[in-house]
Amino acid sequence: MSRNWNALLSRRSPNLHGWVKMDVNQIFETPGVIYFGDGAPAREQWPVERLRQAHADAWEEAYDILSYGESLGHEPLRMTIAERMAARGSVVDPKLILVTNGSQQGLDLISRALFDPGDVVVVEGPTYFGALQAFDAYEVSYRVAPMDEHGMIPESLEPLLFDDPRPKAIYTVPTFQNPTGVTLPAERRTRILDMARSANVAIIEDDPYGEIYFTPEPVPPLRALDPEVIYLGTFSKTLAPALRMGWMAVPPELFQLVAHSKEAIDIMSDRFVQRAVVSASADGWLDAQLEGARSFYRQQRDFLLNALHREMPEGVTWTVPDGGFFNWVTLPETATAEDLLPVALRHKVGFLPGSCFYPEPEPQRSFRLSYPTMAKETIDEGSSRLGSAIRELLG
Ligand code: PMP
Numbered sequence: 001m002s003r004n005w006n007a008l009l010s011r012r013s014p015n016l017h018g019w020v021k022m023d024v025n026q027i028f029e030t031p032g033v034i035y036f037g038d039g040a041p042a043r044e045q046w047p048v049e050r051l052r053q054a055h056a057d058a059w060e061e062a063y064d065i066l067s068y069g070e071s072l073g074h075e076p077l078r079m080t081i082a083e084r085m086a087a088r089g090s091v092v093d094p095k096l097i098l099v100t101n102g103s104q105q106g107l108d109l110i111s112r113a114l115f116d117p118g119d120v121v122v123v124e125g126p127t128y129f130g131a132l133q134a135f136d137a138y139e140v141s142y143r144v145a146p147m148d149e150h151g152m153i154p155e156s157l158e159p160l161l162f163d164d165p166r167p168k169a170i171y172t173v174p175t176f177q178n179p180t181g182v183t184l185p186a187e188r189r190t191r192i193l194d195m196a197r198s199a200n201v202a203i204i205e206d207d208p209y210g211e212i213y214f215t216p217e218p219v220p221p222l223r224a225l226d227p228e229v230i231y232l233g234t235f236s237k238t239l240a241p242a243l244r245m246g247w248m249a250v251p252p253e254l255f256q257l258v259a260h261s262k263e264a265i266d267i268m269s270d271r272f273v274q275r276a277v278v279s280a281s282a283d284g285w286l287d288a289q290l291e292g293a294r295s296f297y298r299q300q301r302d303f304l305l306n307a308l309h310r311e312m313p314e315g316v317t318w319t320v321p322d323g324g325f326f327n328w329v330t331l332p333e334t335a336t337a338e339d340l341l342p343v344a345l346r347h348k349v350g351f352l353p354g355s356c357f358y359p360e361p362e363p364q365r366s367f368r369l370s371y372p373t374m375a376k377e378t379i380d381e382g383s384s385r386l387g388s389a390i391r392e393l394l395g
Contacts, residue, residue, distance in 0.1 A: 015136040020129045020356040027350035034382035035350040036369040045293045058275035065271040073099025074274040089220035092249045106232040106248040107134035113257040120167040126357030128178045142359040151184035154191045161199040169202040176209040176324025179368035193226045206232045209324035214298040303379045304371040311387035330366045337367035349385035
């Protein structure tokens with residue numbers, strides 16, 4: 001006789017869902033589809049040789065590092081991270097930096113420290129689905145902050161912060177947002193930080209794309225303006241996702257809590273990879289690599305924007321990202337991205353519809369396109385198919 005597992009499951013188990021709540025399998029099951037959904041760096045930017053050498057160097061120290069240790073992170077890596085953050089205007093004591101297995105782990109660690117079942121989290125509408133996946137495990141509820149082409153709108157956010165019950169936190173990707181590509185301007189940043197402080201609401205700033213900027217200068221993170229911001233960073237977009245190397249910078253009051261949680265979950269991050277990341281980024285190498293990456297991704301963005309200009313029917317609008325990997329396309333008033341998707345798949349083109357990026361997956365007029373990994377010809381062909389699908393849908 002087998003066990004009755006249902007009787008053993010936790011109360012929160014129904015909240016442990018996949019990367020998106022929508023069923024998007026139809027996209028991946030469609031043969032020959034051009035998929036505009038990839039959120040990973042382009043192959044052309046993978047620093048394979050540099051990482052191979054950096055790993056070989058780390059293995060030279062194997063007798064020092066094959067055991068347990070450094071649960072807060074390898075000190076030189078924490079210093080490297082602090083230097084990189086300082087270069088973008090955010091001064092952090094390396095002692096307040098905790099190395100994580102990607103920023104995804106940071107989302108879990110901060111949830112463990114802050115959220116009880118029923119607590120309210122304010123998220124951007126739309127927001128990154130992986131954050132919803134992490135927060136949902138802690139049985140939170142959501143208030144969705146409306147956005148325009150400049151990110152969260154302070155006037156609409158304010159009542160959400162002061163309503164009862166008070167939210168615990170705002171989760172935001174203020175710079176080159178996933179999924180919209182938009183960036184919160186300086187004036188909104190200070191207003192939102194002030195509001196959140198006076199409402200006693202934490203700010204969780206997720207910043208994986210901040211170093212992939214197309215503007216002459218980088219955008220300083222929210223953390224640069226307020227050291228109480230809980231900041232999540234990662235090497236997934238600047239080196240490679242499979243390294244699983246990220247970090248969080250947390251206020252001193254929270255540091256022990258998140259450090260203990262990290263220890264409880266996985267004791268420590270991979271000590272070889274941590275050393276490899278230090279030596280791969282040393283001597284200005286990562287900065288030089290990122291200069292190339294920025295112009296590469298800017299060109300990719302331009303390929304997509306030019307194709308959209310050429311192929312989109314009237315009434316369709318899209319964002320113009322100043323960095324990062326994504327742009328957000330909005331259909332004319334009568335149409336939804338969820339209705340478009342099956343039509344698009346018949347035209348052999350796929351994307352993630354807007355509903356994937358909200359806590360409640362209701363139909364949306366918008367969808368996400370990513371541009372980093374596709375050849376220009378594929379972007380052109382995919383956009384042309386998308387244009388045909390939209391024209392068919394709109395009749
Ligand atoms: N946050 C955002 C906004 C992201 O786009 C991603 C990657 N898709 C992550 C977190 C997770 O990144 P990591 O690989 O560092 O866990």
